Amino acid sequence: MFLILDQTQRAANRQVSMLSSCSDRRNVWQMIVVFRRTGEKRYAVEALREGLPVVEINPAPGYDRRIPHDMMHMVVEARLGLTRGIYGQLAAGGNAGTFRPVANSDQSVQEARRERKRVTKRGQKLLKNGRDDCTESERATWICWQEWLARSSANKRAGNTADSGIKQNKLDEICKHLDELSSQWSSLYVGQSVAVSWPDLAIVKSGR
Numbered sequence: 001m002f003l004i005l006d007q008t009q010r011a012a013n014r015q016v017s018m019l020s021s022c023s024d025r026r027n028v029w030q031m032i033v034v035f036r037r038t039g040e041k042r043y044a045v046e047a048l049r050e051g052l053p054v055v056e057i058n059p060a061p062g063y064d065r066r067i068p069h070d071m072m073h074m075v076v077e078a079r080l081g082l083t084r085g086i087y088g089q090l091a092a093g094g095n096a097g098t099f100r101p102v103a104n105s106d107q108s109v110q111e112a113r114r115e116r117k118r119v120t121k122r123g124q125k126l127l128k129n130g131r132d133d134c135t136e137s138e139r140a141t142w143i144c145w146q147e148w149l150a151r152s153s154a155n156k157r158a159g160n161t162a163d164s165g166i167k168q169n170k171l172d173e174i175c176k177h178l179d180e181l182s183s184q185w186s187s188l189y190v191g192q193s194v195a196v197s198w199p200d201l202a203i204v205k206s207g208r
């Protein structure tokens with residue numbers, strides 16, 4: 001059954017409120033990330049943050065039927081604790097340089113413009129402070145992508161990651177989450193979505 005985006009967003013917003021009520025906001029920012037198939041080879045990503053504007057990237061880069069590029073980044077950054085990578089910046093109120101506020105019909109043109117400026121200003125600051133984490137995220141995502149593909153192949157042999165600097169237990173955790181999310185993502189039809197909480201990577205809602 002196809003999911004209507006508003007239904008996913010309402011469920012995700014409830015989850016954000018529940019998560020934030022039991023977390024220390026000084027140390028971690030909770031959010032819901034929605035990955036939506038928008039076409040045969042297209043997808044979009046939305047970040048739902050409590051008390052902050054919803055931001056999205058549409059179309060998002062690196063579509064893959066098994067698992068999209070930005071979903072790979074989310075898993076890697078969460079499990080490696082990259083708090084100022086793409087998703088850490090989003091959770092802290094930034095835009096990671098590529099996300100844009102979602103249009104809100106209740107806002108005036110002036111309010112929407114001011115909101116875009118606020119998001120951009122905070123996004124630029126977080127992007128500057130997060131350069132090292134973003135660089136590491138790109139490197140680690142490539143390594144984990146190769147490792148996951150190797151483990152998923154017929155011979156089930158792991159890739160050559162001995163000198164990657166990523167501990168084996170972290171690679172195991174990352175590949176486990178990628179397996180779970182790939183199973184959800186690869187079963188979606190156009191118009192369906194899967195929502196995942198950050199940073200625990202729990203699946204909040206799926207179109208399956």
